[in-house]
Structure formats: C-alpha cells, structure tokens
Amino acid sequence: MSRRTNRRRFLKTSAAIGAGYWTLGGIAPRESRAANEKIQFACVGVAGKGAEDSQDAGKAGDVIAICDVDDDRRKAAAVRWPDAQQFFDFREMFAKLGDKIDAFTVSTPDHCHAVIAAHGMRMGKHAFVQKPLTHTLYEARYLGKLAAEKKLATQMGNQYTASSNLRRAAAIIKNGHIGTVKEVHVWTNRPVWDQGIARPAEAEAVPSTLHWKEWIGPAPMRPYHSAYHPFKWRGWWDFGTGALGDMACHTLNMPYHALDLRDPTSVHATTSGHNKETYPAWSIINCQFGERNGRAPLTFMWYDGGKRPETPAFQKAEEVALSRNDEKKGKSLKNTLRSGCFVLGDKGWLLAPGDYAGSGIYMPEPELPKVEFEESPGHFVEWVNAIKGQGQSMSNFANYAGPLAETVLLGNLAVWTAAGDPKNNEEQLKNGVQGKKIEWDARNLVAKNAPEVAHIIKAEYHNGYKLEG
Numbered sequence: 001m002s003r004r005t006n007r008r009r010f011l012k013t014s015a016a017i018g019a020g021y022w023t024l025g026g027i028a029p030r031e032s033r034a035a036n037e038k039i040q041f042a043c044v045g046v047a048g049k050g051a052e053d054s055q056d057a058g059k060a061g062d063v064i065a066i067c068d069v070d071d072d073r074r075k076a077a078a079v080r081w082p083d084a085q086q087f088f089d090f091r092e093m094f095a096k097l098g099d100k101i102d103a104f105t106v107s108t109p110d111h112c113h114a115v116i117a118a119h120g121m122r123m124g125k126h127a128f129v130q131k132p133l134t135h136t137l138y139e140a141r142y143l144g145k146l147a148a149e150k151k152l153a154t155q156m157g158n159q160y161t162a163s164s165n166l167r168r169a170a171a172i173i174k175n176g177h178i179g180t181v182k183e184v185h186v187w188t189n190r191p192v193w194d195q196g197i198a199r200p201a202e203a204e205a206v207p208s209t210l211h212w213k214e215w216i217g218p219a220p221m222r223p224y225h226s227a228y229h230p231f232k233w234r235g236w237w238d239f240g241t242g243a244l245g246d247m248a249c250h251t252l253n254m255p256y257h258a259l260d261l262r263d264p265t266s267v268h269a270t271t272s273g274h275n276k277e278t279y280p281a282w283s284i285i286n287c288q289f290g291e292r293n294g295r296a297p298l299t300f301m302w303y304d305g306g307k308r309p310e311t312p313a314f315q316k317a318e319e320v321a322l323s324r325n326d327e328k329k330g331k332s333l334k335n336t337l338r339s340g341c342f343v344l345g346d347k348g349w350l351l352a353p354g355d356y357a358g359s360g361i362y363m364p365e366p367e368l369p370k371v372e373f374e375e376s377p378g379h380f381v382e383w384v385n386a387i388k389g390q391g392q393s394m395s396n397f398a399n400y401a402g403p404l405a406e407t408v409l410l411g412n413l414a415v416w417t418a419a420g421d422p423k424n425n426e427e428q429l430k431n432g433v434q435g436k437k438i439e440w441d442a443r444n445l446v447a448k449n450a451p452e453v454a455h456i457i458k459a460e461y462h463n464g465y466k467l468e469g
Helices: 003-021 049-060 071-080 090-097 110-122 137-150 164-174 212-216 242-251 253-259 312-327 379-387 397-417 422-431 451-457
Strands: 039-044 061-067 085-087 103-106 126-130 154-157 181-187 266-271 283-289 298-304 340-345 349-353 438-441
Touching: 039 049, 039 090, 049 061, 049 071, 049 103, 049 126, 049 379, 061 071, 061 090, 071 085, 085 090, 090 110, 103 110, 110 126, 110 137, 126 137, 126 379, 137 397, 137 451, 154 379, 154 397, 164 253, 164 349, 181 242, 181 253, 242 253, 242 283, 242 298, 242 397, 253 340, 253 397, 266 397, 283 397, 312 340, 312 349, 397 438, 397 451
Parallel strands: 039 061, 039 103, 061 085, 103 126, 126 154, 181 298
Antiparallel strands: 181 340, 266 283, 266 438, 283 298, 340 349
C-alpha cells in the first residue's frame, strides 16, 4: 500500500476519533501520529477572502489545486501556487484529483457554497466554507448532517469565533454576570453594496476571462451584468443573503455562543420594501426564542441599512462606552459603533462595539469580571488540528456553524414577506413595510403560516447542479 494511501486513510480515521474530544468552548488536544503529515488542500475561490483562506491552507499543508471561475483571479493565485493544478469548474477538479485531495476551502458567492461543499464532503473530504455557510436553511441542515455522517472535520469561516475577546464576552454572559438575558440587539453598517434596486434592463458582454455559466452555477440562468460580479452579488436574492447573511454570522456570533441561540420560534421583519430581486435598503428583524436548557426566553433584534437600537438601555450603554473611550484618549468608538452587539440582562448589560466583539467589552462597571474560557490556537488551525485528529473545531458544521447559519438565515424568510409596491418607494423608505410574523417549526424546517417562503427555505437547483447525491 502506498504512503499516500496510508496517509489519507489515517487522516480520515484520526479525524473521526478526534471528534469525541471536542467540547463547546475550545479544543482538547490529543496526540496524533499524523501530526507531521502534510495535508493536501484544494481551494475553490481564490480572490478576496479566498486569497486569505488559500494562504492559510498553504501554511498548513500543500495547495495542490486552485479553482476559480475568473481566469485573471485564478492566474494571480497561481503565482503563489505554481505547482497547483488549475480549474474553473469544481466538479472537474474533484473528478480529476479526488484521490489526492484531503481537504478543501470554499470562498465563493453564497449560492454556490452548499453544492460545492456537499460534492466534496460526499467524497470524504474535510471542508472549510466561508460564512454564512449556505444560501438556504435546508442547505445548512444538510451540510451539518453530512459532516456528522461522514465524520469529517469542518469549519465555517467566521474567523473571530477564535477571538479571545469574543470568547471572554460570551463567558461573562454565560456565567450570569448580567443576570437573566431578555434582549439581544445586533446592528451593522451593511449593506455597502446596492440593495432595493431592480434587475438591469440590458445585458452586458461577458468578460473574456469569466466563465459565466460556472459563476451562475445552481441559480436560474440570467445574462451577465457587472451589477452581480465581482462584488455586488450579495444584494441579490438569487446569489447572496443580504446584509443579514453577510454579517450576522460575525456580529451575532458572541451572543449565539453565550446563549445557544438556535431554533427560534417566530420571526418578523419591517423593511424598506423590496421587489424580490434584491434585498431591501434597510431592515429590522424581530426573532423570538423560547426557553432552552435553562436559558430564559428572549428577543433578538437585528438592524441593517443604517438602523440601530433606540431603547433607553442601549442609549445609556453607548453613552458610557463613549465617555470611557474619550477618557482614555483612545480612538473614538463613534465609527466602530456603526456595528455592534448589545445584550441586556436583568442585572446589567454588555456592549461589544464593532463586528467581532474585537473593539472592547463594556459593562456598567469599569472593570470586567474575571472569567475562564478556552483559548483558541487560531481559527484555521482549529480545523487543521481537527483533520489530524486533535479535537474538533468550534465552528464545525454539525454542532455550531449549521445551527448558527439557520438562525441567521431565518430572518430572510421574514424579509421576503416584507416586500412592497415600488410605486410607493419614498413612503416605504421612510415608514417601512410590515412583513408576516412567521411561526417557525425548527425541527422540520417549516414556516407554519407562510408557505410562500418555501423556496427560500429549500432552493430549486438549475443547470445540472444538485445538492444531494
């Protein structure tokens, strides 16, 4: 038997054994005979965030394949990885190199995440997929089940899960330092791309370096336009998940970790209105959670497009944080507070400015309480260690990232119902459109009173692509 076959078999076996050593809060190290073996990575999407993910892969092993639908981006990546084989179709990549690839990264537009990840995972490959993990709730549930069935090491790319500041803030809340939590407020400065706009009336010529059919992937085919590629796809229902999907896996991450915010019972949205082509210019989403494992029922509020919390408790917390920051003569928090997280309990509050709980933690008392939490060796390192059998990464699909993605994406069901008449756009922008309050059956992934959102829960795939084998 070849050395490569031995190495690949051991990587799979050690990862399966190591899965039992993971605990919520960190990594439990374990000796592994594969610790010195090099992992063979394939990277799908190698520009933007994909450039960082492929660089992390290169530090941890050998990048033997790079795949990108944009020839220019792929060729730029090939300068870093001259020995890697190049592809523009992930299916061809897995077909040709399936016996050589151990693990892969996915850093593409949201609508392609699940079909790529599922394809590789069914072949027994370990998966790292950028947030928000998937385009739909069903896909998130499916990838979690697939990861568990195949005993694969998986990781979602919400990097600040590994941040000590995020873990410290979560531990403070977990340990009861602000009492029983009743409200969680999360807001973002996104979108910084166009939303609330119509589909382009005329097509543009497809760039000679872009494989448009492969970019469209499982979405309904449409003519090329620069309104979609390379950056603004996030604002389109067919391709992205809006401001919510882009940022909530980061900014909600801390309270999700602290309070186990999964399986909401209902969700309702007020938006600026939208035409079901692009997400709205702004939205406010109200998500209700019932009691869970001793955690009291609570309300989660999401704000985007310039909307922010307006409660007296939040305004007081913001005032305290800004005054303390000014006293230290540090960088002003005003810009940072364009995004953030505010958690209100019956004994106090916690404010984490910015997207990742990385710009400080503020509470009524100047000194933070002492808490214990598991330090991370690094987000990507957690995944690599898990591949080698040394525990399991925190943001793995089955236990953490999948349920987090479900909680996040649920908000878009409510947003879909808060569409509106484009003729009343000025009034909508000012006063908003009320959507339906959706009663959610989390176990079965069913909106009990809103059959019109079924296609947002579980997508139809086009152009020969499929999710399930």
